[in-house]
Amino acid sequence: MTDDLLGRHRSVLPDWLALYYEDPIEITHGEGRHVWDAHGNRYLDFFGGILTTMTAHALPEIAKAVSEQAGRIIHSSTLYLNRPMVELAERIAQLSGIPDARVFFTTSGTEANDTALLLATTYRRSNTILAMRNSYHGRSFSSVGITGNRGWSPTSLSPLQTLYVHGGVRTRGPYAALSDADFIAACVEDLRDLLGHTRAPAALIAEPIQGVGGFTAPPDGLYAAFREVLDEHGILWIADEVQTGWGRTGEHFWGWQAHGRNGPPDLMTFAKGIGNGMSIGGVVARSEIMNCLDSNSISTFGGTQITMAAGLANLNYLVEHDLQGNSRRVGGLLIERLRSAAAQVPAVREVRGRGLMIGIEVTKPGTDEADHQAATAVLEAAREGGLLLGKGGGHNTSCLRVAPPLSLNVAEAEEGAEILENALRSIQ
Incomplete structure (x- = not known):
């Protein structure tokens, strides 16, 4: 430079x-x-x-798809039918594992998490959110308000009431010396105790592996154990897959699958890798959650044709080359x-x-x-x-x-x- x-x-x-x-x-x-x-x-x-x-950088398949789409049309907004957006949504809905899934595209992971919070709080009629200590979920006003990492949360003001849960970091904190099974049991007991002191939250949002927090993770099965407690209270589970999605963890296509004995999350957010550098984010949710909004909404740049073309080409390459x-x-x-x-x-x-x-x-x-x-x-x-x-x-x-x-x-x-x-x- x-x-x-x-x-x-x-x-x-x-x-x-x-x-x-x-x-x-x-x-x-x-x-x-x-x-x-x-x-x-x-x-x-x-x-x-x-x-x-x-x-990969400069992947020919993606460059070709972007160039060809740019020669037709780059953008029209979500007010018109958009074939590349529908095609990518179909692929992601199927891959998500969420039944009767609906997909909404955004331009970033921050915006995806922001949308998931809007959906969960509207569906549950609660503005209380459970989040993990050491977490990171973006840079919007709502997402910094649920970020459990002081270095990335510049304000204490928030439209949400956030309660922080133990468990995202295995080798630090009060339960670090416990065995994996005892660690999970202690975190679950902490969650139960926390819920006994508050009105029912809308959702728990959690990264299966915390990204900005330093690639920390709980033992496999923690979020499955949390899910049993959440289900008792009707609380939703949002899996933030912005960094863990698309096979990066190797063992699973999604990070939540390491904790999936009770099925997929209610909502899942994604971004980053799917566009291979193009600006794509989004939310996948069960239809009754996604459709709970009762006012108009569009996305000017979410799902625009040129980014969807890149996402489709990238996803095809990812799957075809294992x-x-x-x-x-x-x-x-x-x-x-x-x-x-x-x-x-x-x-x-x-x-x-x-x-x-x-x-x-x-x-x-x-x-x-x-x-x-x-x-x-x-x-x-x-x-x-x-x-x-x-x-x-x-x-x-x-x-x-x-x-x-x-x-x-x-x-x-x-x-x-x-x-x-x-x-x-x-x-x-």
Whole structure:
């Protein structure tokens, strides 16, 4: 990135609009799992535009679909019949597992969660929401109000009453020392106790794996156990699949399926990877929930033809090339390789994750205290070595986030792991 562009950025954009790196880079183009900056430096991309470039950069199938659609019509709004929107909605409704599903398209995950909150509170006639500690659900007024991560919730004002539940972080907090079964039992008991002190909430919203929070997750089955309690009270379950959807976790197509013994969620939100960089988000819900609104509503840009064409092409490529299976296979190799490397680095508290969604928590050696400076140093060292990573973490945690495109091959996984190992060793 040139000094001129950085100066122009700072002069017209908000101070709180974060930039990575001491010397921020301008990414000019990409191909496959690699991107290039304005100075011609080539990087292996292990963050995919915040988990958004899901299949690959410059995928010919998507470029062709977008180009052909742009040559016909780019946009008409939801006031007119829209064949690509209907076709993608049909595919997503079927894949969701939600019976008699209806799909509403938005332009982002934030807007998708905002819509899900509107639907749930209207359907249940309650403005109380259950959310998970350490969670993140977007940057709108309602979604920051239910975000359980102080670093991403800039105001205490909210249109909703939010109550925070234990369980999203397995290795920290009052139940960390318990076995998985006892951890689930304690979290369920906490939920029961919480519900005994409040009027019935509209819904629980939860990320199956917390994204911005540092790729943390509860034991499999926690949300299934929660669901039994929620059902006793008629409380809905919203699965926020903005980061976990489309096979990224490898073992499942949706993150909720690790907790699915009682069936699919009542509502599910999605975004990021489905557009492979195009702006697509949405909500899937049972028909009686989706249809509960009694006033007019449209979406000017949600479901626009050009983004739907990209989404269809991307989803077809994902399924036809079994990228979920690739995520499971290559992700499994990568996480074991990273665990082996991290075992030699005292500053790494934990390597966790599933599929191609891997977190490396960095702390001051011998403690559970986050070392934000060390994590930033690793980020910088990785970039110098030709690897782009992400960062995250909640209260007193600092985590490096690894989430490459799902087409990552074994050689690229090994290349990235070697660069990351060297970056980790550099902070010792």
